[in-house]
Amino acid sequence: MSKIIPFREEIFHQINQILESQKAFIFLWGKSGSGKSVLLQRLAKKYNVDFINENFKDQSFLKEKIEFLISQGQSLIILDEVGMYDYAMLESIRIYSD
16 A cells, blocks of 8 residues: 555656646546546646536537636646547547647
8 A cells, every 4th residue: 555655646746747837638547446536536626627527428518518617717627437438529528628
């Protein structure tokens, strides 16, 4: 356990550096229970942004959500459980990230 916590801290700091230095599109993946969602929640709290863990059934719902968040001045959008999306939805996310 003592090796896991420093590793998570290092990942948090690396992602934080990327987000502060440039526009980025980051995928974070790992085994179930490895702490991905906890890490994303921590980033959302640090940057005071929404943590979205809902599965969008339709690209139009995703588009509406992203456009709403952008209109509210949010430049960072954190999506959890994107492994549940099909290729078309992932492609839409990639396009919206531009």
